Amino acid sequence: MEIIIKEAAKEYLENQLDVEKDLLLAADDGSNEYSKIGGSCAIGDKFQIVATTHKNNNYKIPINNAQNWKLYTSNSEQTFLGTGLTLDLLHNNLVLKDDSGILDNNITFQDADKSANQTDEEKMAERKALSQHIC
Numbered sequence: 001m002e003i004i005i006k007e008a009a010k011e012y013l014e015n016q017l018d019v020e021k022d023l024l025l026a027a028d029d030g031s032n033e034y035s036k037i038g039g040s041c042a043i044g045d046k047f048q049i050v051a052t053t054h055k056n057n058n059y060k061i062p063i064n065n066a067q068n069w070k071l072y073t074s075n076s077e078q079t080f081l082g083t084g085l086t087l088d089l090l091h092n093n094l095v096l097k098d099d100s101g102i103l104d105n106n107i108t109f110q111d112a113d114k115s116a117n118q119t120d121e122e123k124m125a126e127r128k129a130l131s132q133h134i135c
Helices: 009-018 119-133
Strands: 003-005 022-027 049-050 071-073 086-089 091-098 101-111
Touching: 003 009, 009 086, 009 091
Parallel strands: 003 086, 022 071, 049 101
Antiparallel strands: 022 049, 086 091, 091 101
């Protein structure tokens, strides 16, 4: 599997995440431990990039890229990813597309190492805020 990361998306992510960590292209639909969003309306059309120092055996499919970032996905996400994967920055949003068209026009991102240190109250507040923007 391969992805083209456009220069604008590369620069944006370098300013947001530690791209030296493992990066996971994960669904953001409630189907995995990194997802903060849930609901049937999100299945297969919401994605996120997760930076982590912890290996996750579910995310071991490498996604080759010109930046040589350690980018991985899982079998579950691979179902929704076609050929010609591209990550770009449009109108200050990360956009993931493939040869079939746009997969997600607002890719989110998080540092899982920092999220792991959140209190339960902080996690609940974040989920409550996000719930206003989905489905």
